[in-house]
Amino acid sequence: xxxxxxxxxxxxxxxxxxxxxxxxxxxxxxxxxxxxxxxxxxxxxxxxxxxxxxxxxxxxxxxxxxxxxxxxxxxxxxxxxxxxxxxxxxxxxxxxxxxxxxxxxxxxxxxxxxxxxxxxxxxxxxxxxxxxxxxxxxxxxxxxxxxxxxxxxxxxxxxxxxxxxxxxxxxxxxxxxxxxxxxxxxxxxxxxxxxxxxxxxxxxxxxxxxxxxxxxxxxxxxxxxxxxxxxxxxxxxxxxxxxxxxxxxxx
Amino acid sequence: xxxxxxxxxxxxxxxxxxxxxxxxxxxxxxxxxxxxxxxxxxxxxxxxxxxxxxxxxxxxxxxxxxxxxxxxxxxxxxxxxxxxxxxxxxxxxxxxxxxxxxxxxxxxxxxxxxxxxxxxxxxxxxxxxxxxxxxxxxxxxxxxxxxxxxxxxxxxxxxxxxxxxxxxxxxxxxxxxxxxxxxxxxxxxxxxxxxxxxxxxxxxxxxxxxxxxxxxxxxxxxxxxxxxxxxxxxxxxxxxxxxxxxxxxxxxxxxxxxxxxxxxxxxxxxxxxxxxxxxxxxxxxx
Amino acid sequence: xxxxxxxxxxxxxxxxxxxxxxxxxxxxxxxxxxxxxxxxxxxxxxxxxxxxxxxxxxxxxxxxxxxxxxxxxxxxxxxxxxxxxxxxxxxxxxxxxxxxxxxxxxxxxxxxxxxxxxxxxxxxxxxxxxxxxxxxxxxxxxxxxxxxxxxxxxxxxxxxxxxxxxxxxxxxxxxxxxxxxxxxxxxxxxxxxxxxxxxxxxxxxxxxxxxxxxxxxxxxxxxxxxxxxxxxxxxxxxxxxxxxxxxxxxxxxxxxxxxxxxxxxxxxxxxxxxxxxxxxxxxxxxxxxxxxxxxxxxxxxxxxxxxxxxxxxxxxxxxxxxxxxx
Numbered sequence: 001x002x003x004x005x006x007x008x009x010x011x012x013x014x015x016x017x018x019x020x021x022x023x024x025x026x027x028x029x030x031x032x033x034x035x036x037x038x039x040x041x042x043x044x045x046x047x048x049x050x051x052x053x054x055x056x057x058x059x060x061x062x063x064x065x066x067x068x069x070x071x072x073x074x075x076x077x078x079x080x081x082x083x084x085x086x087x088x089x090x091x092x093x094x095x096x097x098x099x100x101x102x103x104x105x106x107x108x109x110x111x112x113x114x115x116x117x118x119x120x121x122x123x124x125x126x127x128x129x130x131x132x133x134x135x136x137x138x139x140x141x142x143x144x145x146x147x148x149x150x151x152x153x154x155x156x157x158x159x160x161x162x163x164x165x166x167x168x169x170x171x172x173x174x175x176x177x178x179x180x181x182x183x184x185x186x187x188x189x190x191x192x193x194x195x196x197x198x199x200x201x202x203x204x205x206x207x208x209x210x211x212x213x214x215x216x217x218x219x220x221x222x223x224x225x226x227x228x229x230x231x232x233x234x235x236x237x238x239x240x241x242x243x244x245x246x247x248x249x250x251x
Numbered sequence: 252x253x254x255x256x257x258x259x260x261x262x263x264x265x266x267x268x269x270x271x272x273x274x275x276x277x278x279x280x281x282x283x284x285x286x287x288x289x290x291x292x293x294x295x296x297x298x299x300x301x302x303x304x305x306x307x308x309x310x311x312x313x314x315x316x317x318x319x320x321x322x323x324x325x326x327x328x329x330x331x332x333x334x335x336x337x338x339x340x341x342x343x344x345x346x347x348x349x350x351x352x353x354x355x356x357x358x359x360x361x362x363x364x365x366x367x368x369x370x371x372x373x374x375x376x377x378x379x380x381x382x383x384x385x386x387x388x389x390x391x392x393x394x395x396x397x398x399x400x401x402x403x404x405x406x407x408x409x410x411x412x413x414x415x416x417x418x419x420x421x422x423x424x425x426x427x428x429x430x431x432x433x434x435x436x437x438x439x440x441x442x443x444x445x446x447x448x449x450x451x452x453x454x455x456x457x458x459x460x461x462x463x464x465x466x467x468x469x470x471x472x473x474x475x476x477x478x479x480x481x482x483x484x485x486x487x488x489x490x491x492x493x494x495x496x497x498x499x500x501x502x503x504x505x506x507x508x509x510x511x512x513x514x515x516x517x518x519x520x521x522x523x524x525x526x527x528x529x530x531x532x533x534x535x536x537x
Numbered sequence: 538x539x540x541x542x543x544x545x546x547x548x549x550x551x552x553x554x555x556x557x558x559x560x561x562x563x564x565x566x567x568x569x570x571x572x573x574x575x576x577x578x579x580x581x582x583x584x585x586x587x588x589x590x591x592x593x594x595x596x597x598x599x600x601x602x603x604x605x606x607x608x609x610x611x612x613x614x615x616x617x618x619x620x621x622x623x624x625x626x627x628x629x630x631x632x633x634x635x636x637x638x639x640x641x642x643x644x645x646x647x648x649x650x651x652x653x654x655x656x657x658x659x660x661x662x663x664x665x666x667x668x669x670x671x672x673x674x675x676x677x678x679x680x681x682x683x684x685x686x687x688x689x690x691x692x693x694x695x696x697x698x699x700x701x702x703x704x705x706x707x708x709x710x711x712x713x714x715x716x717x718x719x720x721x722x723x724x725x726x727x728x729x730x731x732x733x734x735x736x737x738x739x740x741x742x743x744x745x746x747x748x749x750x751x752x753x754x755x756x757x758x759x760x761x762x763x764x765x766x767x768x769x770x771x772x773x774x775x776x777x778x779x780x781x782x783x784x785x786x787x788x789x790x791x792x793x794x795x796x797x798x799x800x801x802x803x804x805x806x807x808x809x810x811x812x813x814x815x816x817x818x819x820x821x822x823x824x825x826x827x828x829x830x831x832x833x834x835x836x837x838x839x840x841x842x843x844x845x846x847x848x849x850x851x852x853x854x855x856x857x858x859x860x861x862x863x
Contacts, residue, residue, distance in 0.1 A: 267757075287678050349571065364580045370843065380833070488671055490786065525662050
């Protein structure tokens with residue numbers, strides 16, 4: 001397996017409560033990895049450990065290492081804004097920034113001063129909107145406020161915004177759970193297309209979605225990593241009792 | 252790549268420094284004020300200040316104290332707070348339990364906001380006009396009335412906010428058992444929100460006892476210990492103000508002591524209400 | 538055969554005595570409480586009305602324009618130009634805002650975005666204490682600490698280096714003046730402004746901040762580009778609210794601002810704000826004709842300004858905070 005992200009001895013606690021207990025796993029490059037498990041098992045915490053969003057929580061204590069291409073992102077010398085540029089996040093509820101559609105997509109590119117404003121930026125904005133599958137629907141109203149979009153469109157806008165800073169990894173925290181079925185399907189299709197270029201890590205509590213999308217599966221339970229492996233293997237020949245129980249719908 | 256990294260972090264570092272400086276300024280100014288009052292007021296403090304009144308040669312620099320002002324302030328602020336509570340609690344309870352017409356509720360709250368924004372000098376002027384019209388002289392009663400007016404919006408607003416924080420389910424549970432609204436108001440709401448109400452009362456009291464502009468016209472000033480509602484009465488804020496403007500340094504020093512006493516009272520009330528609010532949060536049903 | 542009667546004691550008898558009396562007291566209380574609720578409305582109307590009524594003798598014999606912008610104040614000659622007082626009020630308030638708003642905004646942002654929990658819990662009682670200190674005590678502090686500082690350190694310094702700059706140069710400045718008043722006033726309104734701004738910032742949904750941070754911004758960039766544009770009206774409203782508080786402050790300002798009837802031209806000039814006018818002269822109200830009306834007019838002007846500011850900012854804050862009132 002071509003490992004992109006390696007997680008070593010990652011433990012996370014909120015005040016005294018242990019949420020992740022000594023996680024060790026590897027995430028393959030340019031595939032869709034799905035982290036699944038019942039609610040409260042720590043999958044979102046694990047996800048947020050990869051883009052250092054845990055620091056936004058009061059009283060969160062993180063120990064261990066998360067190595068992306070061999071570099072530990074929790075190393076003190078590392079700049080967290082560069083990490084987050086490299087690891088994008090598609091959140092559960094889409095939040096568009098209080099600006100136009102164009103400016104939303106250009107936001108990250110301007111922050112990191114990646115391109116000059118003008119035709120160069122226009123081209124990039126179009127490119128990423130196309131990657132997110134939104135271009136056709138908004139090309140005539142690029143400078144209208146983004147809040148006017150439907151929720152499915154907003155999620156795709158967030159996708160475009162996240163891709164625009166050219167990450168290597170794309171995280172998704174239940175990215176379709178707030179959407180209607182058609183928009184959800186839209187997003188799923190985009191993600192499948194995008195895995196050609198990006199390493200995608202998704203969290204979901206919908207088993208069927210995991211089966212649709214996953215190339216690689218990580219099953220978590222109560223803060224522990226129970227089982228991981230290629231999707232077909234885990235779904236058809238689960239090794240652990242708890243995995244079997246979960247797949248059978250017992251909890 | 253490295254150059255871009257440096258710039259935005261440098262800007263953030265500069266602003267972070269500015270933020271910390273601002274924070275320190277704000278915290279520091281409190282310390283500075285308290286320290287100044289303490290260091291100027293403490294040397295002038297002695298037992299006489301709080302046990303004797305200002306008769307005799309007090310204003311010329313001889314012995315005496317401001318017991319008249321201390322008692323006067325306590326009586327007036329106490330009276331004003333009690334009256335404000337008697338008027339304000341029904342209003343707050345009404346807004347929570349009895350309100351049927353939402354538009355009326357909006358008007359009442361709007362009026363309370365307007366009253367809340369009126370500065371104490373205008374309340375003083377208003378009180379003065381009313382007293383003139385009624386033929387009253389400057390007296391403790393006048394001071395109490397004006398303080399009631401001043402404290403009413405503060406108290407009612409604070410109680411309204413507290414009472415609104417009560418979970419609806421609690422009220423509905425009581426109503427579902429067949430209580431009348433009055434019973435809900437008196438037995439459930441008031442009991443549940445009692446610490447919050449006491450906090451609001453302390454808040455209003457602290458505001459009232461420290462106010463000078465409102466009692467300036469309406470309470471008068473005197474050297475005697477207050478014995479009657481219809482006579483002028485001294486107050487701590489005015490004691491500070493008048494003594495500070497006297498040309499004798501000994502008297503001015505006593506102004507500092509009076510300011511210290513007033514500050515201590517207000518701080519005690521403020522900290523006390525904060526402590527109570529802390530206890531309140533532990534008991535409230537969420 | 539008729540169905541058996543239900544086994545609940547008292548059911549079927551609607552008018553149990555205790556129920557009647559409970560209902561009656563409920564209704565009585567309802568009406569009584571309603572009457573109480575009329576009090577704030579009546580009071581607000583009454584205060585406004587009485588002030589207008591008492592100002593009327595002056596208002597009907599002088600043009601409003603002359604009153605508001607007239608620069609000569611000689612009540613014994615029948616000249617009532619309020620402009621020196623209005624200008625003085627605005628000088629002090631504006632200067633106080635200039636001093637108070639930047640640190641307040643920075644502190645609010647710091648508390649909301651950067652500070653840890655301990656610092657935040659420490660700040661709340663601190664701001665409460667600052668807000669609780671009475672006006673006279675601020676006045677005493679201003680007289681002891683600020684006025685001498687300006688008089689003995691700042692003024693000689695300015696005289697030596699900057700003696701000709703407009704807005705700063707003044708004839709015969711003492712420590713008592715607009716600057717002293719502004720400094721004292723600024724500290725008095727800081728806790729209030731911080732509280733309002735902080736609440737606005739806390740009201741921003743966490744998801745929005747995270748959406749911006751996720752592309753790799755610094756916290757400051759998130760504040761500047763993702764948060765501030767949305768809350769700007771609210772921030773302005775908060776400042777306006779602080780201004781309305783500052784307008785009404787009487788004692789502290791009065792004790793350090795100099796109380797000289799003149800139109801100020803520099804922050805070192807002495808001024809005579811409207812509240813000080815009322816407070817200093819109520820004793821002579823009855824001795825000069827129309828003087829009492831004039832002082833009530835001053836109170837009326839003050840109140841109208843404060844009302845305008847309050848209503849304007851409340852409308853904006855209602856939307857930003859999503860609450861019915863501020």
